[in-house]
Amino acid sequence: MTGNNKKINKGLTLIELLVSIAIFSFLVVGLIGMFSSAVNAQQSVLQNQEILNQGSYVTEYMDRAIRMALKDDGTEGTAGDCTGTANKNYNATSSSITFLAYDVATASYKCKRFLLSGTAIMEQKSTDTTVGNLQTAVSITSSKVKVSAFNVQLNGDVSGSSQPIVTFVIDMESNSPRRLDPLPKMIFQTSISQRNLNVGN
Numbered sequence: 001m002t003g004n005n006k007k008i009n010k011g012l013t014l015i016e017l018l019v020s021i022a023i024f025s026f027l028v029v030g031l032i033g034m035f036s037s038a039v040n041a042q043q044s045v046l047q048n049q050e051i052l053n054q055g056s057y058v059t060e061y062m063d064r065a066i067r068m069a070l071k072d073d074g075t076e077g078t079a080g081d082c083t084g085t086a087n088k089n090y091n092a093t094s095s096s097i098t099f100l101a102y103d104v105a106t107a108s109y110k111c112k113r114f115l116l117s118g119t120a121i122m123e124q125k126s127t128d129t130t131v132g133n134l135q136t137a138v139s140i141t142s143s144k145v146k147v148s149a150f151n152v153q154l155n156g157d158v159s160g161s162s163q164p165i166v167t168f169v170i171d172m173e174s175n176s177p178r179r180l181d182p183l184p185k186m187i188f189q190t191s192i193s194q195r196n197l198n199v200g201n
Contacts, residue, residue, distance in 0.1 A: 040180060044180055044184055047184040048174075048184045048186070051145055052186065054142060054144070055145075055170060055172050055186055055188040056188075058140055058170065061140060062114050062168070063190060065099075065112060066090075066099065066114075066192050067193070067194060067195050068101065068195055069090060069101060070089075070101075070102070071087060071088070072085070072089070072100055072129075076100060076108070077128065077129030078129070081111070081129050081130040082131050083099065083100075083131075084098075089164045090154055090164060091131075092153070093152065095151065095152065096113055096115035096116070096150075097152045097154070097166065097168070098112070099112060110125055110126050110128065111125075111133070112124065115150075116147060117137055119146040119147055119148065120143075120146075121141045121150055122137035122138060122139055122140065124136070124137045141172075144174070144176065145172050145174060145175050146175040147171065148171045148173060149169065149171035150169070150170055150171075151168065151169045152166065152167070153168070154167075155167070164194050165191055166192045167190070168190065169187060169188070169189045170187070172186055172187075
């Protein structure tokens with residue numbers, strides 16, 4: 001027998017091999033991109049949910065305390081010891097609010113303050129009705145979020161003539177170690193009218 005019946009094995013050429021590798025690379029890059037986008041989308045949802053949970057909790061917590069504030073008229077302690085001015089309901093600055101709040105543990109009113117310190121909203125409680133005895137501030141927001149602004153505005157806190165309304169705005173963003181672009185953030189705003197009416201007092 002001659003070599004006419006020999007089986008000829010033909011391998012891939014260099015060009016075919018390069019094209020195959022390129023197609024495979026494009027597929028892998030595409031799959032990695034889709035996976036990365038899905039992970040980022042999940043992270044964005046989780047971080048937004050954390051901000052919403054924190055913002056809702058802090059807003060409701062402060063809302064309840066501020067709404068139930070007692071006028072600093074000497075009914076509890078000496079008039080003006082907490083707010084700094086007799087017959088006032090609140091002492092508000094651009095990033096804090098101080099008032100007489102009901103303390104469930106002692107069934108009495110104590111001076112309380114909410115304020116922005118660093119990147120957290122803090123709460124200070126006094127041992128009595130005086131602002132001078134406010135204790136160490138405790139954070140009411142977790143380290144998972146960062147508060148970039150806490151603005152307080154007070155309207156109508158005039159003894160015997162109008163009802164005070166407190167408006168506060170909280171600018172909160174994610175503080176997760178996994179940084180996303182754009183960074184998840186939300187703004188919370190609420191207005192609170194004091195429950196106990198002042199008119200005629």
